[in-house]
Amino acid sequence: DDKLLSEPLNHPDFFNVKELFSLKDLFDARVHLGHKKGCRHRFMEPYIFGCRLDQDIIDLDQTMQHLQLALNFTAHVAYRKGIILFVSRKRQFCHLVESTARECGEYAHTRYWQGGLLTNARVHFGSGVRLPDLLVFLSSLNNIFEPHVAIRDAAKMNIPTVGVVDTNCNPCLITYPIPGNDDSPTAMELYCKLFKMTVIRAKDKRRQNEVVAELR
């Protein structure tokens, strides 16, 4: 049992997430496109490659690295049977995100975030609730272009966060930010596909290892 949990931690890329995406895939899905120069957030400047006709272009090399770290982390969390909560407040992709979560076997929250859902969970749900072990933000702003309340709440409750940060977002409190476009449908479909594949891979790996351990 101990070996089951400690073995994946010895490899840098146990689940081989690098093969799920390539630079060309990211470029075709228009992940590199950011917002206009005026919308730029100060803390996103390290992640921006340049500015073309007033539109920011995100550095895809850095995105690759961040994406690989983030997917690796989600895979490990899913391997250890953690609860993953997909959060997005974009109305266009609400249905897509919810279907992705349902197909993974994980959870989603793409609706209005009520005040104390994480911090006051006992009152909302019951006494013995289990809080999510990872929050995945597919769009880290809410409908008023302010940082989503869940980022701050997760930081308060010591829950790690993975988030796609666009050029107008604040990447500060997110543990694994992924600089990239969060407005195009192609980009969102790519992210959903990647997360779904990682989670399913990790769960399958876990089931295989459990069977192998039982056989011994």
Place this chain on the structure above:
Amino acid sequence: TLRLIYTTTAVQRKNVGASGPEKYTEEFIKKQIEEFNLGKRHLANMMGEDPETFTQEGIDRAIAYLFPSGLFDKRARPIMKHPSEIFPEQRKIQWGEDGRPFHFLFYTGKQSYYSLMHETYEKFLNVQRYQDQLAAQDLPPQKEKKNLAGSRWLTKIELEEMLLEKLSDDDYSRFIQLLQKLMTLPCGDTEEKYIEKFLREVPAQLKKVAIEPLKYDERGVAFSTGEGARKTARATAVVYDNGSGKMTVNGIDILHYFPVLQDREQLLFPFQFLGRVGKHDTVCTVSGGGRSSQAGAIRLASAKALRSFVTEKEVEFMRQAGLLTYDPRVKERKKPGQEGARRKFTWKKR
């Protein structure tokens, strides 16, 4: 420096209402059901009936017999019903042993409502995709529009009962708007079945009072009956055709039964209004009330009987004249602290 710490001598009061309505565990409900079944058998034995075929009506009768109660409110009397009818349906624990919730939208708070929205939106997208396919194949068939005349959407309370969750007015209106949007598209058959779940029939409200046809007695004379009431008087009138204007009340002629002219005028009014004063014979029975209320009751009864002899237009004229309306005025109750219903005691300045 010293800081004053405020303490209370009384123990912190336990906030009894903070935990919400009492939650019943599954074992508790199961125990209640077993006790109910045992009690049902005991009751059957006590009443001398067969325990196997003892229905809920039998239980009600037995309880009414064994525990007679003079309370006016039916809901305050002793009842013995199946626990599923008494204890309101509640949500069981939403997560399994390992702590993972069962529903994928659990962390939103309103899981059933949002999953309903999710499903409805999925149907909407399917319909749009189907429409696009048809447009690509250049086949735009006009699907029959479902008739919405006799149906209404679910009310908010009904939806709350269906989902076992509290909703806000905003949520409810959004859901209805989504359903209406789905209806406006040329829907497929599967979507119709899904939408039917949220439609309820509206019973036809227009109920025209059916005018009874004329009946014929042994002599071949047409007649019809009518019933009327006023205050505490109840009257029935049988109006015969080919008559000479004679009227009998409880076997007595009206001239002797109603000595006052005003009452006889009231009786004559329907016939005078229709211009059939000397053409009908009337036989009435009346009981209760006083002189004036009996007259009013017979007037209403004879007007109702005359409807069968007369065209629809004249019936409408009678209705507008107020001949067919039941007079709702009754004696108002006397209140304490006052001399009568309205009269107060004499006010004395000192």
